Amino acid sequence: MKMRHILLLVGLFPFLLVSCEEVIKDFSIQNADPQLVIEAQCSAQNDSIYVYISKTADYMNPVEYPIVTNAHIQLFFADTNILIPEIYPGTYAAHFNFPTNTAYALHVNINNDMYIAESFMHEPVPITNVSTSVFPYSAYIASYPDELFYDIHVFFQDPAETANFYRIKIWKNDTLLNNASHFIFFNDKLFNGKDYELLLQAYTFEEEDTIKIELMSIDKSAYEYYNTLEEAMTSTGNFSMPDNPKSNFTPSVLGYFMTYSSSTQTLVIKNEESTLQEYIP
Amino acid sequence: MKSVILIVFLSFGTLLYAQDYTISGYIKDASTGEELIAASVYVPGTTYGVITNHYGYYSLTLPQGSYTIEYSYLGYKTTSYIIHLHENVSRNMLLISTATELQNVVVTARARDQNIKSTEMGTQTLTMQQIQAIPVLFGENDVLKTLQLMPGVKSGGEGSSGIYVRGGGADQNLILLDEAPVYNASHMLGFFSVFNGDAIKDVKLYKGSMPAEYGGRLSSVVDIKMKEGNSKEFHTTGGIGTISSRVTVEGPIIKDTSSFMISGRRTYADMMLLFARDKNLRKTQLFFYDLNLKTNYIFNNENRLFISGYFGRDVFSFQDMIGTDWGNATATVRWIHLISPKLFLNSTFIFSNFSNKISMNSDVGDFDLTSGITDFQLKEDFQFYFNTKNTIKFGIDAIYHTFSPGDLKTNLDNLSITLNKKYAAESGLYISNEQTVNDYIKLKYGLRFSNFTVLGPNTTYTYNENHERIDSVVYATKSIIKNYPALEPRFSATFVVNTTSSIKASFTKNNQYVHLIQSSTSSLPTDFWIPSTELTPPQKSMQYSLGYFRNFKENAYESSVEIYFKSLENQIDYESGTNIFLEPDLESYLLFGKGRSYGAEFLLQKTQGSFTGWIGYTLARTEKKYTELNNNKWFPTRYDRKHDVSIVAMYQFNTILQISASWVYSTGDAVTMPSGKYIIDGKEISYFTNRNGYRMPDYHRLDLGVTLIGKKTEKYESIWNFSIYNTYNRKNAFMIYFESVNDENPDVLQAVKVTLFPILPAVTWNFKF
Structure with missing residues (x-):
């Protein structure tokens, strides 16, 4: 919950009645030289690792994001190391039965410059139950008088002995909900070791929609990356001083390397009373 | 440091004993009985002279002899009389306002050439007449917004009442209302200040050389005094404005002995919502109110008691879903005692509280988030009119702070969070002397010893790089966790070149022990105060x-140029991505950096005649530097505006009509905008280079005002005030965002500016009976 956004909106409310907007000419963006971006995700769920290497593009008109080819990438874990080949220009991937509870190190060599990042793959945390209910304030959201809004309840048992970091992904009929407002990650600081019910509010679903929930166990560096990424994603720069997210690569680049394990559950929306579907691994 | 003390003693030692007598008393407005602050008492043709202190008291010591003594205050008839001084004399003086016919619109200021002769520099005084005459947003007179028109004082952006003095931060102003600190001086996210003009008598701003009696903030002191209340007759004044209404009642309880003043203001922006079509909107509450109270009792010439208080709240609620309630409460009990005609003692007890509550109700549970700060303070201030050449001030004060950084209460058992309250004692001990060395040199030197004691009960932690607690110490109630003592020298000197010009210099050191943690660059009620602790060192400056001061045309025009350099240490920021709310380990995320601010301020002012006003220009730069931010490079602060111009003009046509205008221009604010973008996780992410590396477009605006006396009799007065904000409808950018040019090419962006206030007329009707 971004309290400050709510308050800002609330406070400006009477003034927004008189405010106006127009395209501005005397303000321009100075584009920086293209910067290296490495995004690497290794999943125990999908037994895969994907690495995307690209560069930053023009902010106002990103005709294309330059891709970086011919990188030499190696993944080290346990006593093993595997090469990750380039499957499309700028996309590198490999499949393996990746072990959980294991430390991983990624070495990316681009034109003899080496970028190294480490990540720890935690055990998955099973979702014990998922249900939905109708968001009780649907009626008051005057702009959408005919829509029903749903809450999703995700239940899981947080492991007590470790600090846990999570991300949740939601699919609606096999489409990942992936805009900024669906970017959900959290830690167990407030509920360590508890049987926890996570509430996700105000989703627009329709009857017979199939909803899939993925609970990802991520590590601390990924959580910190997301935490700082969110600011870069949502801040307009008008009322705060956003910074680039905190990468776990050395030397630092844009992007991050993350390993994760996950558990999933699906359900089908049935009228206002949604019911739990069978656990599908 | 030692040399300063040495000077103090040397100057006492070298004073020759002479048969001197003292004339002392209060100077008051003849019609209302209000004490006049900074009125002048002097002997024409000599250098003997003094001005009244904050309570209207003066004490002038002269060698035995005959003198003509002149009492003057701008806007009042100068009164003089001849006295043969051969014993101590107590003389209270009533001055008659020359503006009785037009009390609300005549600009008065301080005594004639005081700006040249005094040791004060970097100070600004405003009278309520000035504040009332200058046009403002929605016609809502505002003390702080008027101060923004002075050089060296920057506003917090469009419509904001926030003030940023010589590169200082929002929390670095010591804002005092009848000596009580006001921790959040704004309503409605900063658009209005908490000071209701009807209840205010005098405003003084110290930008640089703060006297030794003030301490605890780095950049400025805004000293606001409430009206005492008319001690002669009952009056009701008030006004009905575009967004608020006000009413003030004042009068004697016992004539010339005791009076009271009670003043209230409430906005009604939400009243418009009553007519909203949507019935849910009609249930929305959005308003603020202020209540000021003051009473005094004069026991005799030596003893008077004042009690004053302020209470203000912002209320917002939307349905039963979210509600907020925040505001300040202050109380001051002051006893003024004249130990002798030369020794003035002011004993004060002060209470101040800022609290903030946000409530939310949802189907998972109800939440109440509260935070705040409470102060209890005791002060003993002595003013010793030692002789004709030296006025010594000394005193002590002690504040007991209670900080409540955050408390989340819910009806769910596993989610309530209470951050430990923190306790601290802040104390000060000071002495200063204002010395007239000869006809040309005046000095003011002082030393303030401040000490901040972090007190138990509390549990303190040490942290590793990952913000994990590695050690803890438990402290019992009233035990001392940490002491921060500091010496703060204050020095200023005036060299009077001739009767119309002078050169002044000053040096000031300050420490600040309480810090505001803000979640954004705008003022939000969720901002909260934290104390210095063993992990959070005091801010220092x-x-x-x-400065060069020059008056023209028999003091009708005043001009000044001041240059300043300020260095700042331990400026607080926090790491990117830190969630500052309810973070028990917040201190491990704080960053401490350096700051520097320098500039030149030009002011040309006309204070007399039917045409008055000023032109102010500031050329300035403010930067900060943190090891952890912006690659350890200096970056400009948000309100680093290179050029800042304000022109204010008021013209009195006749006894019923006055017009006023103000024009402001400033360099755009420094903001952090992207310099590229990339894809992560299937989303477009902005790439940032330099912190605050972009500039908003330049800001300028013209406001006009007309004051018209509708009706005026002995008993009743009706005044209309019309104003136009942003007269030529300049579309100043409040914020800039980027959107797709069209749907076919969603990736091609254009910049769009949001303008908050177009041309906005307002009307206020004021009455008095």
Whole structure:
């Protein structure tokens, strides 16, 4: 919950009645030289690792994001190391039965410059139950008088002995909900070791929609990356001083390397009373 | 440091004993009985002279002999009389306002050439007449917004009442209302200040050389005094404005002995919502109110008691879903005692509280988030009119702070969070002397010893790089966790070149022990105060300034140029991505950096005649530097505006009509905008380079005002005030965002500016009976 956004909106409310907007000419963006971006995700769920290497593009008109080819990438874990080949220009991937509870190190060599990042793959945390209910304030959201809004309840048992970091992904009929407002990650600081019910509010679903929930166990560096990424994603720069997210690569680049394990559950929306579907691994 | 003390003693030692007598008393407005602050008492043709202190008291010591003594205050008839001084004399003086016919619109200021002769520099005084005459947003007179029109004082952006003095932060102003600190001086996210003009008598701003009696903030002191209340007859004044209404009642309880003043203001922006079509909107509450109270009792010439208080709240609620309630409460009990005609003692007890509550109700549970700060303070201030050449001030004060950084209460058992309250004692001990060395040199030197004691009960932690607690110490109630003692020298000198010009210099050192943690660059009620602790060192500043003051045409025009350099230490920021709310380990995320601010301030002012006003220009730069931010490079602060111009003009046509205008221009704010973008996780992410590396477009605006006396009799007065904000409808950018040019090419962006206030007329009707 971004309290400050709510308050800002609330406070400006009477003034927004008189405010106006127009395209501005005397303000321009100075584009920086293209910067290296490495995004690497290794999943125990999908037994895969994907690495995307690209560069930053023009902010106002990103005709294309330059891709970086011919990188030499190696993944080290346990006593093993595997090469990750380039499957499309700028996309590198490999499949393996990746072990959980294991430390991983990624070495990316681009034109003899080496970028190294480490990540720890935690055990998955099973979702014990998922249900939905109708968001009780649907009626008051005057702009959408005919829509029903749903809450999703995700239940899981947080492991007590470790600090846990999570991300949740939601699919609606096999489409990942992936805009900024669906970017959900959290830690167990407030509920360590508890049987926890996570509430996700105000989703627009329709009857017979199939909803899939993925609970990802991520590590601390990924959580910190997301935490700082969110600011870069949502801040307009008008009322705060956003910074680039905190990468776990050395030397630092844009992007991050993350390993994760996950558990999933699906359900089908049935009228206002949604019911739990069978656990599908 | 030692040399300063040495000077103090040397100057006492070298004073020759002479048969001197003292004339002392209060100077008051003849019609209302209000004490006049900074009125002048002097002997024409000599250098003997003094001005009244904050309570209207003066004490002038002269060698035995005959003198003509002149009492003057701008806007009042100068009164003089001849006295043969051969014993101590107590003389209270009533001055008659020359503006009785037009009390609300005549601009008065301080005594004639005081700006040349006094040791004060970097100060601004405003009278309520000035504040009332200058046009403002929605016609809502505002003390702080008027101060923004002075050089060296920057506003917090469009419509904001926030003030940023010589590169200082929002929390670095010591804002005092009848000596009580006001921790959040704004309503409605900063658009209005908490000071209701009807209840205010006098405003003084110290930008640089703060006297030694003030301490605890780095950049400025805004000293606001409430009206005492008319001690002669009952009056009701008030006004009905575009967004608020006000009413003030004042009068004697016992004539010339005791009076009271009670003043209230409430906005009604939400009243418009009553007519909203949507019935849910009609249930929305959005308003603020202020209540000021003051009463005094004069026991005799030596003893008077004042009690004053302020209470203000912002209320917002939307349905039963979210509600907020925040505001300040202050109380001051002051006893003024004249130990002798030369020794003035002011004993004060002060209470101040800022609290903030946000409530939310949802189907998972109800939440109440509260935070705040509470102060209890005791002060003993002595003013010793030692002789004709020296006025010594000394005193002590002690504040007991209670900080409540956050408390989340819910009806769910596993989610309530209470951050430990923190306790601290802040104390000060000071002495200063204002010395007239000869006809040309005047000095003011002082030393303030401040001490901040972090007190138990509390549990303190040490942290590793990952913000994990590695050690803890438990402290019992009233045990001392940490002491921060500091010496703060204050020095200023005036060299009077001739009767119309002078050169002044000053040096000031300051420490600040309480810090505001803000979640964004705008003022939000969720901002909260934290104390210095063993992990959070005090903020420190040093300021040097030099000025040239020159008056023209028999003091009708005043001009000044001041340059300053200020260095800042331990400026607080926090790491990117830190969630500052309810973070028990917040201190491990704080960053401490350096700051520097320098600039030149030009002011040309006309204070007399039917045409008055001023032109102010500031050329300035403010930067900060943190090891952890912006690659350890200096970056400009948000309100680093290179050029800042304000022109204010008021013209009195006749006894019923006055017009006023103000024009402001400033360099755009420094903001952080992207310099590229990339894809992560299937989303477009902005790439940032330099912190605050972009500039908003330049800001300028013209406001006009007309004051018209509708009806005026002995008993009743009706005044209309019309104003136009942003007269030529300049579309100043409040914020800039980027959107797709069209749907076919969603990736091609254009910049769009949001303008908050177009041309906005307002009307206020004021009455008095």
